Amino acid sequence: MDRLTTADMVRVIGIMTEVIIANEVPFCELDAAAGDGDFGMSLAKGFKELKKARAELPTEDIGAYLKAGGMIITEHCGGASGPIWGSAFRAAGKYAEGKAELDASGLAALLQAAIEGIQKRGGARLGDKTLLDALIPAAVALKSDAETGKPLLQAMESSAKAAVLGAEKTKAMVASKGRASYVGERSLSYPDAGAMAIGIIFTEIARRVGTP
Amino acid sequence: MKKIINAPENLVAEMCEGMLMAHPDKLALNAKYRILTRKSPRKDKVSLISGGGSGHEPAHAGLVGVGMLDAAVCGDVFASPSTIQVYNAIKETKSDKGTLLIIKNYSGDCMNFDAAAEMAEDDDIQVARVYVNDDVAVKDSLYTVGRRGVAGTVFVHKLAGAAAEEGQSLERVKAVAEKAIANVRSIGFALTSCTVPAKGSPTFALAEDEIEFGVGIHGEPGIVRQKNASADDLALRMMELALPDLPFKSGDSVAVMINGFGATPLQELYVLNRSVALLLEKAGLRTHRTFVGNYMTSIDMAGASVSLLRLDDELKRLLDAPAETAAFRV
Numbered sequence: 001m002d003r004l005t006t007a008d009m010v011r012v013i014g015i016m017t018e019v020i021i022a023n024e025v026p027f028c029e030l031d032a033a034a035g036d037g038d039f040g041m042s043l044a045k046g047f048k049e050l051k052k053a054r055a056e057l058p059t060e061d062i063g064a065y066l067k068a069g070g071m072i073i074t075e076h077c078g079g080a081s082g083p084i085w086g087s088a089f090r091a092a093g094k095y096a097e098g099k100a101e102l103d104a105s106g107l108a109a110l111l112q113a114a115i116e117g118i119q120k121r122g123g124a125r126l127g128d129k130t131l132l133d134a135l136i137p138a139a140v141a142l143k144s145d146a147e148t149g150k151p152l153l154q155a156m157e158s159s160a161k162a163a164v165l166g167a168e169k170t171k172a173m174v175a176s177k178g179r180a181s182y183v184g185e186r187s188l189s190y191p192d193a194g195a196m197a198i199g200i201i202f203t204e205i206a207r208r209v210g211t212p
Numbered sequence: 213m214k215k216i217i218n219a220p221e222n223l224v225a226e227m228c229e230g231m232l233m234a235h236p237d238k239l240a241l242n243a244k245y246r247i248l249t250r251k252s253p254r255k256d257k258v259s260l261i262s263g264g265g266s267g268h269e270p271a272h273a274g275l276v277g278v279g280m281l282d283a284a285v286c287g288d289v290f291a292s293p294s295t296i297q298v299y300n301a302i303k304e305t306k307s308d309k310g311t312l313l314i315i316k317n318y319s320g321d322c323m324n325f326d327a328a329a330e331m332a333e334d335d336d337i338q339v340a341r342v343y344v345n346d347d348v349a350v351k352d353s354l355y356t357v358g359r360r361g362v363a364g365t366v367f368v369h370k371l372a373g374a375a376a377e378e379g380q381s382l383e384r385v386k387a388v389a390e391k392a393i394a395n396v397r398s399i400g401f402a403l404t405s406c407t408v409p410a411k412g413s414p415t416f417a418l419a420e421d422e423i424e425f426g427v428g429i430h431g432e433p434g435i436v437r438q439k440n441a442s443a444d445d446l447a448l449r450m451m452e453l454a455l456p457d458l459p460f461k462s463g464d465s466v467a468v469m470i471n472g473f474g475a476t477p478l479q480e481l482y483v484l485n486r487s488v489a490l491l492l493e494k495a496g497l498r499t500h501r502t503f504v505g506n507y508m509t510s511i512d513m514a515g516a517s518v519s520l521l522r523l524d525d526e527l528k529r530l531l532d533a534p535a536e537t538a539a540f541r542v
């Protein structure tokens with residue numbers, strides 16, 4: 001498999017959805033240490049709606065699917081996650097407008113577009129102890145693997161590993177954005193829930209995307 | 213977890229319905245987007261919208277009515293309402309004089325209310341925004357995003373609400389809100405944690421003799437965990453943080469709010485009020501009005517916050533103006 005088709009992306013989002021719904025309570029618990037314990041629930045709520053609407057979402061190209069998914073998330077995900085994940089989906093959708101398939105470098109660019117969408121809405125940067133601390137290393141790894149011609153599935157695996165590592169590193173960061181930032185130094189030694197979630201989701205996607 | 217509840221996932225919807233049924237003379241409900249609005253809206257004044265996560269009742273739906281809010285948007289417990297919920301509230305309460313969003317300073321609230329305002333502006337609805345950040349607890353942090361919006365928000369609703377009810381322009385109502393925000397300071401403490409229904413267990417753990425000083429309203433850990441102290445000592449500690457922060461000076465007129473977080477009995481709130489009132493007197497402050505009760509709770513957290521609002525003649529007049537909401541009456 002050297003590229004993801006629209007059908008593959010639909011499956012990828014499906015895997016993401018499953019992981020988020022299955023981890024509703026664990027993700028809340030990750031958030032309770034330095035946040036307010038709602039991350040898992042807020043995210044799961046939006047993705048449950050996405051799951052319900054799955055069959056009706058447009059599939060003429062990857063962009064249309066992601067944009068429509070983004071609208072559902074924006075409507076049903078509240079908290080800080082809604083605008084962040086909604087912006088990510090919509091920005092990724094805009095990048096993928098008219099595209100019926102993505103190779104490794106296309107996927108890297110998609111991830112980068114998502115990151116920029118998130119930054120536009122939330123204003124965070126690498127090191128602020130947010131989900132970007134997993135997403136940015138993942139995007140960097142994917143881009144460099146694409147440039148060296150690594151096969152797609154392997155590149156996705158490495159990208160997931162970079163996300164997990166990035167999430168681990170958030171333990172040593174003091175939060176400065178999001179709900180956890182009101183806790184300051186007391187958030188030290190707890191990882192960021194959003195970053196951890198990205199690591200878990202990307203790992204599962206990389207594991208399963210190759211086998212339909 | 214022992215609560216009066218049906219299925220946790222229906223909690224907010226059922227709470228909204230219950231509020232509507234209790235106050236049918238004051239409220240209307242958009243069930244799809246969980247927006248409580250005035251029963252009899254006025255199109256000829258600035259529309260005031262606030263909201264946020266549920267779990268702070270009576271805030272904010274209990275503050276909808278003549279002299280205060282036009283709409284309250286209800287998110288899931290402790291989670292900001294979505295962009296689309298807020299956008300629909302703006303559309304529904306569109307008036308001839310524009311809309312003011314009163315936003316508590318939390319990332320989720322700011323992002324969702326900001327995005328909704330942008331969408332409404334695309335629809336040519338005039339929307340202004342103010343951000344409430346009255347909590348003095350978290351400050352001097354190396355990476356501060358800003359202070360949290362807590363019970364002082366209720367004062368902002370009241371003052372902006374009175375200005376809007378008088379028919380003032382969006383610019384003037386926004387200026388009043390900003391003046392209120394600039395002049396209000398709050399600080400609180402928790403004796404217990406709160407329990408979010410979806411989670412089913414307390415958000416944080418406190419030992420039998422411990423309190424969380426500087427606690428926020430979502431069960432966020434506060435500035436420091438310490439041993440419980442007497443009401444007088446707690447009040448002193450709080451005033452030592454709050455008074456110099458503005459600073460409040462001898463001769464200033466103030467309004468005081470002793471706000472319960474949900475599980476603290478009224479008798480204790482009155483004891484705390486006495487401790488605070490004596491300190492304010494000592495500091496030469498003149499208390500114009502006092503409000504004691506549950507205004508901005510944290511579900512079932514035991515504890516309280518104190519909010520002090522410095523008043524000038526304009527703010528006194530607006531504070532004293534009539535208000536008819538479910539939870540706040542003057």
